[in-house]
Amino acid sequence: xxxxxxxxxxxxxxxxxxxxxxxxxxxxxxxxxxxxxxxxxxxxxxxxxxxxxxxxxxxxxxxxxxxxxxxxxxxxxxxxxxxxxxxxxxxxxxxxxxxxxxxxxxxxxxxxxxxxxxxxxxxxxxxxxxxxxxxxxxxxxxxxxxxxxxxxxxxxxxxxxxxxxxxxxxxxxxxxxxxxxxxxxxxxxxxxxxxxxxxxxxxxxxxxxxxxxxxxxxxxxxxxxxxxxxxxxxxxxxxxxxxxxxxxxxxxxxxxxxxxxxxxxxxxxxxxxxxxxxxxxxxxxxxxxxxxxxxxxxxxxxxxxxxxxxxxxxxxxxxxxxxxxxxxxxxxxxxxxxxxxxxxxxxxxxxxxxxxxxxxxxxxxxxxxxxxxxxxxxxxxxxxxxxxxxxxxxxxxxxxxxxxxxxxxxxxxx
Amino acid sequence: xxxxxxxxxxxxxxxxxxxxxxxxxxxxxxxxxxxxxxxxxxxxxxxxxxxxxxxxxxxxxxxxxxxxxxxxxxxxxxxxxxxxxxxxxxxxxxxxxxxxxxxxxxxxxxxxxxxxxxxxxxxxxxxxxxxxxxxxxxxxxxxxxxxxxxxxxxxxxxxxxxxxxxxxxxxxxxxxxxxxxxxxxxxxxxxxxxxxxxxxxxxxxxxxxxxxxxxxxxxxxxxxxxxxxxxxxxxxxxxxxxxxxxxx
Numbered sequence: 059x060x061x062x063x064x065x066x067x068x069x070x071x072x073x074x075x076x077x078x079x080x081x082x083x084x085x086x087x088x089x090x091x092x093x094x095x096x097x098x099x100x101x102x103x104x105x106x107x108x109x110x111x112x113x114x115x116x117x118x119x120x121x122x123x124x125x126x127x128x129x130x131x132x133x134x135x136x137x138x139x140x141x142x143x144x145x146x147x148x149x150x151x152x153x154x155x156x157x158x159x160x161x162x163x164x165x166x167x168x169x170x171x172x173x174x175x176x177x178x179x180x181x182x183x184x185x186x187x188x189x190x191x192x193x194x195x196x197x198x199x200x201x202x203x204x205x206x207x208x209x210x211x212x213x214x215x216x217x218x219x220x221x222x223x224x225x226x227x228x229x230x231x232x233x234x235x236x237x238x239x240x241x242x243x244x245x246x247x248x249x250x251x252x253x254x255x256x257x258x259x260x261x262x263x264x265x266x267x268x269x270x271x272x273x274x275x276x277x278x279x280x281x282x283x284x285x286x287x288x289x290x291x292x293x294x295x296x297x298x299x300x301x302x303x304x305x306x307x308x309x310x311x312x313x314x315x316x317x318x319x320x321x322x323x324x325x326x327x328x329x330x331x332x333x334x335x336x337x338x339x340x341x342x343x344x345x346x347x348x349x350x351x352x353x354x355x356x357x358x359x360x361x362x363x364x365x366x367x368x369x370x371x372x373x374x375x376x377x378x379x380x381x382x383x384x385x386x387x388x389x390x391x392x393x394x395x396x397x398x399x400x401x402x403x404x405x406x407x408x409x410x411x412x413x414x415x416x417x418x419x420x421x422x423x424x425x426x427x428x429x430x431x432x433x434x435x436x437x438x439x440x441x442x443x444x445x446x447x448x449x450x451x452x453x454x455x456x457x458x459x460x461x462x463x464x465x466x467x468x469x470x471x472x
Numbered sequence: 473x474x475x476x477x478x479x480x481x482x483x484x485x486x487x488x489x490x491x492x493x494x495x496x497x498x499x500x501x502x503x504x505x506x507x508x509x510x511x512x513x514x515x516x517x518x519x520x521x522x523x524x525x526x527x528x529x530x531x532x533x534x535x536x537x538x539x540x541x542x543x544x545x546x547x548x549x550x551x552x553x554x555x556x557x558x559x560x561x562x563x564x565x566x567x568x569x570x571x572x573x574x575x576x577x578x579x580x581x582x583x584x585x586x587x588x589x590x591x592x593x594x595x596x597x598x599x600x601x602x603x604x605x606x607x608x609x610x611x612x613x614x615x616x617x618x619x620x621x622x623x624x625x626x627x628x629x630x631x632x633x634x635x636x637x638x639x640x641x642x643x644x645x646x647x648x649x650x651x652x653x654x655x656x657x658x659x660x661x662x663x664x665x666x667x668x669x670x671x672x673x674x675x676x677x678x679x680x681x682x683x684x685x686x687x688x689x690x691x692x693x694x695x696x697x698x699x700x701x702x703x704x705x706x707x708x709x710x711x712x713x714x715x716x717x718x719x720x
Contacts, residue, residue, distance in 0.1 A: 125687075127521075129521070129524060158582070160564075160573055160575070160576075160579060162571070162573045162574075167574055167576050167579075168576060169576065169578065169579045169582070223569050223571045223573060225564060225566060225569075225573055227583075227586045230526065230549075231519055231524075231526040231586045232547070232549040232550050232586075233549075233550060233553050233566055233568075233585065233586075235566035235568040235569045236568070236569060237569050237571070
């Protein structure tokens with residue numbers, strides 16, 4: 059009976075109710091749309107960086123991240139790599155070794171990171187082998203060859219087949235010097251990688267840099283990005299089993315992409331906090347206007363409530379009526395908003411959403427120019443829940459007012 | 473008639489500028505004394521890490537403040553590697569690839585031959601005199617010598633990575649200590665004289681150590697075993713041809 063009454067009450071002021079519904083609906087749709095875009099672009103930024111080069115997790119010697127010296131190595135990397143592959147959450151893993159070096163062509167010299175990568179495993183943890191635009195990703199697992207990014211190749215004025223002189227530091231501290239041909243040029247889309255990364259087969263690296271079979275890190279690609287902490291725990295346990303007395307030699311550490319790429323995490327957090335500020339102000343405005351509507355409708359009906367109470371309705375019942383009215387209002391708004399929001403998300407999910415002029419900025423974090431938002435449970439459900447809650451909050455004041463009414467007072471009200 | 477306050481102003485300014493002059497002179501004298509007009513030295517360089525250490529032998533020629541050549545003689549792996557400096561330019565040569573590489577300016581802060589010296593440390597010459605303002609912090613008497621402590625701050629427009637450097641110089645021009653501070657005033661590196669003795673006919677810091685302050689047990693030591701000063705070199709000593717194809 060109450061619901062029926064509430065429904066009829068709502069439509070006594072069609073225009074006002076519609077405006078409130080549209081307000082709530084608009085807020086829901088906007089929140090859903092922006093959250094869809096936002097979460098998806100973080101996702102693709104993380105995915106791009108992770109799958110391009112860095113991996114979800116990396117196992118490194120203690121202190122290597124802060125000061126990557128060539129002599130800090132993983133002692134028995136093959137054994138560790140083998141035991142990693144038995145973990146079900148590990149999709150792929152590969153060894154890498156690296157050293158900073160000077161690269162010199164005929165007349166130009168640049169500094170870059172030389173990375174020794176496993177010919178067989180690297181394509182499973184990094185997409186660089188898949189974005190070779192010219193030449194090949196090495197001819198064999200011990201080929202005396204290098205590949206580099208387009209930007210570096212342009213800086214050095216190199217073409218596939220040209221020789222490059224490399225001066226770096228070996229594991230024993232001596233000067234590592236070699237002349238190797240450029241076998242391939244990759245275009246990863248990341249300026250940073252295209253300018254700073256030079257790869258060669260791991261065995262070639264170990265030979266030229268006196269590594270004696272050692273490596274510097276193990277890159278791990280997880281099956282799912284959502285359970286990295288538990289995977290990290292599992293790997294740490296495996297490591298501590300093979301380092302029974304850590305006193306003599308510090309065991310390697312397991313780092314997540316958040317630690318490997320602190321810049322990416324920070325920019326996501328910064329962006330997120332701006333996002334929340336925007337959402338919060340939107341919700342606040344909608345809440346205030348809904349509260350205003352509800353208060354108005356209560357205040358102008360005080361006499362009517364007086365009549366109801368005189369006929370035996372308790373204040374609780376009347377309050378319940380108001381709550382149901384506002385809930386109906388809220389549900390209606392949320393339904394319409396969600397329908398609209400999902401439609402917009404679906405449209406851009408197919409056609410892609412891009413903000414003109416941001417492509418350059420996005421490129422720094424390997425985010426493709428257009429974002430294709432996904433319709434996930436979180437994206438669709440958060441905004442309606444929050445708005446229903448705020449609509450309920452907005453009824454607190456009118457309800458309090460009604461609860462204090464006595465029939466006599468109410469009947470005498472204007 | 474000169475207003476009276478000008479006298480006060482002069483009184484206030486004069487000592488300060490005199491001290492600054494003094495401080496600059498102290499630094500200049502120390503730099504000139506060490507490099508002399510020309511020098512030839514033989515030294516052993518030891519790179520030390522907490523769990524590891526490595527020594528190399530080298531020979532070095534310098535002329536004035538702008539030219540130097542360093543050639544490694546042992547161990548066999550490093551023999552023949554050489555570095556040439558002319559002014560702000562630096563070239564590296566490795567017999568393994570038989571090629572001269574010019575070190576790009578962006579790489580000058582990198583480690584030289586895996587040591588705690590950067591390329592900049594080797595190429596700066598008398599920058600500490602020309603590109604810095606100097607202030608005498610204090611002078612103390614110790615072991616029958618006066619030790620001057622001079623603060624050197626690079627000019628605003630000088631291309632120097634350090635925020636400030638503090639030098640401790642003995643009254644016989646020997647640099648006892650050279651401390652490098654970053655822009656925030658944190659001590660980063662420290663160069664100290666570990667042994668002072670007669671070499672090549674004069675008293676010099678025979679053993680010097682460059683230390684990274686924030687990392688324990690991380691240093692590079694240069695122990696000079698032979699030295700000659702004010703000798704004649706052939707014109708060709710500091711050329712790329714000599715770097716890649718030694719004449720002696």
